[in-house]
Amino acid sequence: MGLDPSGLDFDCYSVPEVTEELRQQTGPSFRLHASTSSGKLKIQSPTKTSLTDVSDKAKTLGDKLVLSPTDTAVIALALDLLKQGENPVIVSDDYAVQNVAEELSLTYQSLATLGIREKYNWVYYCPACFRQYPTGATQDCTVCGTRLKRKPLDKVAAKQRDS
Ligand SMILES: [Zn+2]
Numbered sequence: 001m002g003l004d005p006s007g008l009d010f011d012c013y014s015v016p017e018v019t020e021e022l023r024q025q026t027g028p029s030f031r032l033h034a035s036t037s038s039g040k041l042k043i044q045s046p047t048k049t050s051l052t053d054v055s056d057k058a059k060t061l062g063d064k065l066v067l068s069p070t071d072t073a074v075i076a077l078a079l080d081l082l083k084q085g086e087n088p089v090i091v092s093d094d095y096a097v098q099n100v101a102e103e104l105s106l107t108y109q110s111l112a113t114l115g116i117r118e119k120y121n122w123v124y125y126c127p128a129c130f131r132q133y134p135t136g137a138t139q140d141c142t143v144c145g146t147r148l149k150r151k152p153l154d155k156v157a158a159k160q161r162d163s
Contacts (some may be wrong), residue, residue: 012041013088015077017070019043046076054080057103058096065096066136078106096136124148 012035022028034088035041054076067075071094078101081088090101090108101108124133126141127149133141140147 012044013077013081014041015073016043016045017073022072024152044077044080046080048075050076050079050083054100054104058100061099061103065099065140066139067096067100071097071100071136074106075100075106079104094132094136099136109155 019032022032032041036043045144051072054067054072058065058072073090074090075090075097078088078090088106090097090106091111092098092101092108093110098110124135124137125131125148126133126144126146128146129141129144132142133139133148138148
């Protein structure tokens with residue numbers, strides 16, 4: 001989402017799932033390559049134990065809370081680092097990620113506080129009744145049950161002005 005690890009004063013970690021997601025995008029994948037080859041960004045898989053801890057915690061928070069496998073891996077890696085005596089901060093604007101992190105006593109920060117070059121404000125919305133939801137709050141519209149879609153915030157705002 002535009003985070004540039006080379007501009008940060010501390011070690012950065014990510015998971016292989018994120019590398020995979022960024023491969024298609026020129027800007028982010030360039031920064032990813034630059035950061036990993038300089039050693040600034042470490043790509044690491046979380047332990048199975050922590051993955052299970054995160055999934056279990058997410059379940060106790062209710063089925064409305066949606067964590068993608070990538071989100072789960074990011075939180076699990078932070079949990080591993082915490083167990084190793086580090087003091088990790090999860091960087092995410094995702095509502096579900098922040099909630100689960102809080103439950104696990106993990107610190108999180110939104111991207112906006114870190115000086116981001118490009119920031120995409122995603123919004124989840126119902127294509128049938130146009131209600132909007134925070135990221136990760138729910139997969140289906142709680143009013144009409146339609147599967148939610150995701151759009152950059154600006155586009156959704158523009159579309160609503162037209163109609
Ligand atoms: Zn709806």
